[in-house]
Amino acid sequence: MALGNPVFANDKNFGKQPPQFPGAAPQGYPQGYPGAPTQGYAQQGYAPTGYAPGQQPLSPEQLQQMYNQPPASNAQMGRMTVDDVIVKTIGTLLVVLVGAGLGWVFPVLALPGAIIGLVLGLVNSFKREPSKVLILTYALFEGMFLGGISGILExxxxxxxVQAVLGTLIVFALTLVLYKSGxxxxxxxxxxxxxxxxxxxxxxxxxxxxxMMFNVTNQPWGLRSVEVFGIPxxxxxxxxxxxxxxxxxxxxFTSxxxxxxxxxxxxxxxxxxxxxxxxxxxxxxxILRVLAILRGND
Known part of the structure; x- marks a missing residue:
């Protein structure tokens, strides 16, 4: 069973090998590499893979030069790379920060940001093909929500x-270190x-x-404000x-x-x-909510 974030669970492409075709070069090698399968093509009257009709076989020096070439990277082959994920994640988080700035200045944007962000989050989660526009739009509205509630609590x-941001970074770093350590x-x-x-x-x-919406409880955090053995x-x-x-x-990280x-x-x-x-x-x-409950309970 392939493991992964539930966000990826609906994407059946995650965790699967790319399709292979008869006579295709293995990953990292150009089409026509020496020794590519030719069975089935020669019998149909086609030239072997990598050779045009009438083309002379490569010399030993040319073959050796081809073998000495480094394999093509994932980036060169248009495939997903860790660096690409990092760049896109940073870009998405920067859009979140832009939205947070708007929400901080205009706290009224927090509620619509939360609603629209939730809807777009669900759409992106269940969408078969990723959409850059929808993902960045989600980041903008989710940022408005974060900026609004952050400004109010600040x-x-x-x-x-600042405490919540530091806490988030610490948890992220510790989780990454544990994962990388194996x-x-x-x-x-x-x-x-x-x-x-x-x-x-x-x-x-x-x-x-x-x-909380139907005023069944007047506690600021609803049931979260109830104390159990003196602890909220x-x-x-x-x-x-x-x-x-x-x-x-x-x-x-696994995905x-x-x-x-x-x-x-x-x-x-x-x-x-x-x-x-x-x-x-x-x-x-x-983390922000836990800190707010603790500080409000002082």
Whole structure:
């Protein structure tokens, strides 16, 4: 079973090998490489692969020169690369920052940003082919939401935004180090547990949002403000959510590694960038909320 971020789960191209054709050169070699399969073509009256009708065979020196050539890189072959994912992720996050600036100055944009960002996030998640325009549009509106709530909370608790940003960067860095070390991997069993926990968290969040919308509770954070053994439930749930977001990052890294290994087309770098952006936004929001609950409970 291929592992990966749920954002990639609906993209059946992730985790699959590119198609192979009879007589085609292996990955990294030009068509017509020495020794390419010729069975089936010569019998049909066609020249062997790499030779035009009447063309003389290559000399030993020419063959040796061809063999000495380095294999073509993924970038040269129009395939997904880690560098490409990094560049596109940085670009997407910069658009998030632009939207955040607008939301910070105009907090009224937070609500429409949240609604439109959610809709575009779902559209991008279930879309078979990645769309650069839709992904960047999502980043802009999601940034408006982040900027709006960040500005409001910063006015209440000075310095909370810097703390949340630092917390997000630390969790990201630690998760990446653990992944690169090979000591922690997203196993099928862990992924199954993650999906169950994620579903439970989503149900809790929807119920809590409904209670707050219909004024069933007047607590600022709804059920999250309820204390369990003197600890706000929001802190307990928040720490769990941060752990889920960190594991989602692990799934992102796994999906990217598999995509590069299997030689996916370069356009799927946008899918990888979108997945990382969604996870980082989620991680930041959870850390920001936990900090706000803790500081509001002082």
């Amino acid at each position: 006015n209440l608790y000075s310095g909370i935004v 000591k922690f991997r997203a196993t099928p069993k862990m992924t199954k547990f993650f999906m169950i926990a994620l579903g439970g968290y989503a149900i809790f969040s929807l119920v809590n949002f409904g209670l 439930l929001g802190v307990i749930i928040g720490i769990l959510a941060i752990g889920l977001a960190a594991f989602s990052l692990m799934l992102d 990217i590694e598999q995509g590069v290994k299997n030689g996916l087309p370069a356009k799927y770098s946008w899918s990888a960038a979108f997945g990382l952006t969604v996870t980082l936004v989620w991680l930041y929001v959870e």
